[in-house]
Amino acid sequence: MALSHAFSGELHSTKVAAIFDDDARAREVARRLRLELALGHGQVRVIHPRDPVPGRKLEPEVSGIRRTLVRSHLTMGVGGALIGAALFVLLRVTGVTMIVSSVTISLLVLMFYGAVSGLLIGGLVGLRPDHDAYVHTVLSEVRHGRAAVVVHARNGEERDRADAMLSAAGATTVTTL
Numbered sequence: 001m002a003l004s005h006a007f008s009g010e011l012h013s014t015k016v017a018a019i020f021d022d023d024a025r026a027r028e029v030a031r032r033l034r035l036e037l038a039l040g041h042g043q044v045r046v047i048h049p050r051d052p053v054p055g056r057k058l059e060p061e062v063s064g065i066r067r068t069l070v071r072s073h074l075t076m077g078v079g080g081a082l083i084g085a086a087l088f089v090l091l092r093v094t095g096v097t098m099i100v101s102s103v104t105i106s107l108l109v110l111m112f113y114g115a116v117s118g119l120l121i122g123g124l125v126g127l128r129p130d131h132d133a134y135v136h137t138v139l140s141e142v143r144h145g146r147a148a149v150v151v152h153a154r155n156g157e158e159r160d161r162a163d164a165m166l167s168a169a170g171a172t173t174v175t176t177l
Contacts, residue, residue: 008064010061010064010065011064012152013064013068013176014154014156014159015134015175016150017150018167019172020147020149020171022147023049025147026046026149030046037161042060043151043153045057045060045149046147047138047150049146054142058134059131059135061152069123072122072126073123073126074122077115077122080115080116082114084110084113085111087110088107091106130176134174138150149171151166159175163175
C-alpha cells in the first residue's frame with residue numbers, strides 16, 4: 001500500500017485519466033468501462049471542452065481531501081514526536097553529555113523537532129504530489145479541445161484494469177499512485 005493511501009480520507013484515492021480527440025469517442029469508452037468493469041456512474045466521468053467546472057470531475061471528494069490532510073498531519077506529527085522521544089532515549093542511554101545534563105529540555109526539543117518534521121512530511125503526503133501530472137495533463141488537453149475520461153478507482157487493481165482498457169482503446173493515459 002502506498003504511503004499516501006494509508007492516510008487517505010477519500011473513497012477513491014487512485015485515479016486514471018485518458019485523453020481522446022472527440023467527445024463521442026470518450027463517452028463510448030466511458031460507457032464500456034462502466035459495463036465491463038462494473039464501475040458506478042460517479043466513478044467514470046467524461047470531461048469535455050465545454051465543461052464549466054472540470055476540476056470538480058477530476059477531484060470530486062473535497063471533504064475526503066480535507067480528511068486526508070488532517071489524518072496525514074496528525075499521524076505524521078505524532079509519529080515524528082515519538083521518533084524524537086526515541087532519539088532522546090537512545091542519546092540518553094549512550095550518555096551524550098548535552099542530553100544527560102539537561103534531560104527535560106533535551107526531551108522537549110527533540111520531540112518538538114520530531115513533531116515539526118512529521119507535520120511537514122504529513123503536509124507533503126496530504127498534498128498528493130502524484131495528482132499534479134494527472135490534473136495538469138487533463139486540464140491542458142481539455143483546454144485544447146480534447147475530451148477526457150476520468151476513472152476514480154477504489155484501489156490499485158481497479159485502476160490498473162481501467163488503465164489497460166483505456167490504453168487498449170488507443171488513448172493516452174495518466175495515472176496517480
